[in-house]
Amino acid sequence: GQQLNQSPQSMFIQEGEDVSMNCTSSSIFNTWLWYKQDPGEGPVLLIALYKAGELTSNGRLTAQFGITRKDSFLNISASIPSDVGIYFCAGQPPPFYGGSQGNLIFGKGTKLSVKP
Amino acid sequence: DSGVTQTPKHLITATGQRVTLRCSPRSGDLSVYWYQQSLDQGLQFLIQYYNGEERAKGNILERFSAQQFPDLHSELNLSSLELGDSALYFCASSVGGMASGSYNEQFFGPGTRLTVL
Numbered sequence: 364g365q366q367l368n369q370s371p372q373s374m375f376i377q378e379g380e381d382v383s384m385n386c387t388s389s390s391i392f393n394t395w396l397w398y399k400q401d402p403g404e405g406p407v408l409l410i411a412l413y414k415a416g417e418l419t420s421n422g423r424l425t426a427q428f429g430i431t432r433k434d435s436f437l438n439i440s441a442s443i444p445s446d447v448g449i450y451f452c453a454g455q456p457p458p459f460y461g462g463s464q465g466n467l468i469f470g471k472g473t474k475l476s477v478k479p
Numbered sequence: 480d481s482g483v484t485q486t487p488k489h490l491i492t493a494t495g496q497r498v499t500l501r502c503s504p505r506s507g508d509l510s511v512y513w514y515q516q517s518l519d520q521g522l523q524f525l526i527q528y529y530n531g532e533e534r535a536k537g538n539i540l541e542r543f544s545a546q547q548f549p550d551l552h553s554e555l556n557l558s559s560l561e562l563g564d565s566a567l568y569f570c571a572s573s574v575g576g577m578a579s580g581s582y583n584e585q586f587f588g589p590g591t592r593l594t595v596l
Contacts, residue, residue, distance in 0.1 A: 403589065404587075404589055404590075405481065405483070405569050405571070405587025405588050405589055405590055406522070406569075406587050407481070407587070408584050408585070408586075411584065451521075451522065453522075466524055466527075466535050466537055467524055467585075468524075469521050469522035469523070469524075470521065471521040472521060
């Protein structure tokens with residue numbers, strides 16, 4: 364089945380640093396989504412991308428839908444302590460890949476921690 | 480608070496047993512989705528219901544089943560439990576959910592942590 368490769372698996376940030384993470388796939392997606400999950404809670408949608416090449420910002424977060432439809436990145440600028448958490452990318456496959464509203468494929472997450 | 484509620488928050492049970500997880504979607508949402516989150520597999524889509532009908536199926540085992548009731552709440556039934564079923568189970572809801580190629584934001588509940596001993 365389709366898989367998303369998300370990297371890095373984990374990273375440490377210092378307040379004020381910019382952060383970058385990405386997701387790649389061997390197959391195309393119609394929609395790319397970025398979620399954040401805090402401990403003990405469900406994922407919360409940060410950014411949704413609907414068209415190849417689309418670049419969308421949400422405050423200090425910027426995400427892009429790759430032109431090949433097989434990748435996406437998320438950047439966080441000037442990180443702050445509350446950015447800590449797990450970030451997931453997710454993609455919605457096209458209909459001919461069994462894609463439907465619910466059938467989101469998730470990456471395994473990027474865990475953001477604060478540098479000791 | 481996403482507006483999606485899940486009960487119970489924690490569940491500890493033994494192998495071979497059967498459990499039921501419950502989800503109430505946000506007011507006005509017609510679609511309910513179930514996901515399993517384990518350490519090694521990440522978030523896996525299990526099944527989707529829209530207004531009482533099954534709409535999409537993912538990696539759901541035959542030992543698992545779900546339904547959505549007329550009041551739109553949903554239950555996920557897990558039977559003949561195995562150690563490997565230990566995971567976080569999330570429910571999400573969205574307003575729509577019928578058309579592929581479009582996306583209605585899914586709002587996730589806080590999850591039920593299932594531990595099978």
